[in-house]
Amino acid sequence: MDWPSKPPAPPDINGYINGMLHFTTLEPGGGCFTLVPCSHKVVQSYLDDPAMLERMYRSEFHDFPGLETEIEINVNAGDLLFFHPLMVYNSSDNRSTRTRKVLFTIFRALDEEPAEDDPVDLDPDRFHRNYVAAVDDDVKWVLGPLPK
Amino acid sequence: MHRSPQEHRQEFSEQGYTVFEDVLSADEIAYAQPIFDEVITPDTKPPIVTGTENSRRQMNHIEYCEPRLSKFGHHPRVLEAARRLLYRPFRLSHTPNPNLIYQGKAGGLPGVPGQWGGARGLAFQAARPA
Numbered sequence: 001m002d003w004p005s006k007p008p009a010p011p012d013i014n015g016y017i018n019g020m021l022h023f024t025t026l027e028p029g030g031g032c033f034t035l036v037p038c039s040h041k042v043v044q045s046y047l048d049d050p051a052m053l054e055r056m057y058r059s060e061f062h063d064f065p066g067l068e069t070e071i072e073i074n075v076n077a078g079d080l081l082f083f084h085p086l087m088v089y090n091s092s093d094n095r096s097t098r099t100r101k102v103l104f105t106i107f108r109a110l111d112e113e114p115a116e117d118d119p120v121d122l123d124p125d126r127f128h129r130n131y132v133a134a135v136d137d138d139v140k141w142v143l144g145p146l147p148k
Numbered sequence: 149m150h151r152s153p154q155e156h157r158q159e160f161s162e163q164g165y166t167v168f169e170d171v172l173s174a175d176e177i178a179y180a181q182p183i184f185d186e187v188i189t190p191d192t193k194p195p196i197v198t199g200t201e202n203s204r205r206q207m208n209h210i211e212y213c214e215p216r217l218s219k220f221g222h223h224p225r226v227l228e229a230a231r232r233l234l235y236r237p238f239r240l241s242h243t244p245n246p247n248l249i250y251q252g253k254a255g256g257l258p259g260v261p262g263q264w265g266g267a268r269g270l271a272f273q274a275a276r277p278a
Contacts, residue, residue, distance in 0.1 A: 031249030
């Protein structure tokens with residue numbers, strides 16, 4: 001899985017959370033989300049190390065110092081998994097007869113509520129026009145202040 | 149959502165992830181499942197087909213935005229879960245997009261030596277600074 005588009009660079013990546021809303025129940029070997037617990041702390045600790053950072057950009061995590069053993073996250077349909085943007089993760093092979101179906105959602109935390117007179121720039125590479133049009137008025141706030 | 153916000157925050161901080169259970173109802177799941185099959189099929193071509201060799205992963209991509217699915221990304225219980233975890237103002241960063249994994253190889257199998265733990269397929273989301 002990759003960031004859909006235009007991922008932020010460290011240290012600005014902190015404040016983001018990734019959500020995976022599951023529409024199928026996932027059992028071991030069913031295309032589950034897999035991750036290395038606590039790996040976000042390990043990755044964070046190497047962000048100022050150019051050699052290690054380059055290794056991380058290349059996704060070279062085999063025998064990576066400090067990483068624990070990877071695990072599968074088995075969840076039920078209807079469950080929502082949030083994970084840190086610096087996690088080392090993947091997905092397992094899908095040996096089941098069912099397709100894994102999730103909706104991938106990214107939220108960004110703010111220090112304060114955005115000012116209404118400072119409308120958000122809805123980058124078309126990140127916000128599909130059909131989606132923006134479909135967001136009901138009572139939850140438009142989740143996009144940010146929109147141009148009048 | 150059966151656990152306290154504090155439990156979720158602590159788990160997220162320490163482990164890097166947390167799961168909110170039963171966010172969607174059975175009816176909502178039944179409504180959405182066939183829409184995934186309409187939007188993306190095993191034959192869907194790049195740019196969304198990526199991943200490791202022989203993978204049959206169908207990645208999320210804005211081109212495959214489907215408002216009927218994407219609206220679940222701001223479902224009231226999804227927003228409530230985000231609020232409980234972030235405990236401060238937040239906004240969506242991207243259009244919520246579908247992500248499928250069909251039968252076949254994806255990232256290997258955790259716990260099986262030589263199957264999963266290699267470099268290939270592991271992801272690190274941050275971008276290189278401009």
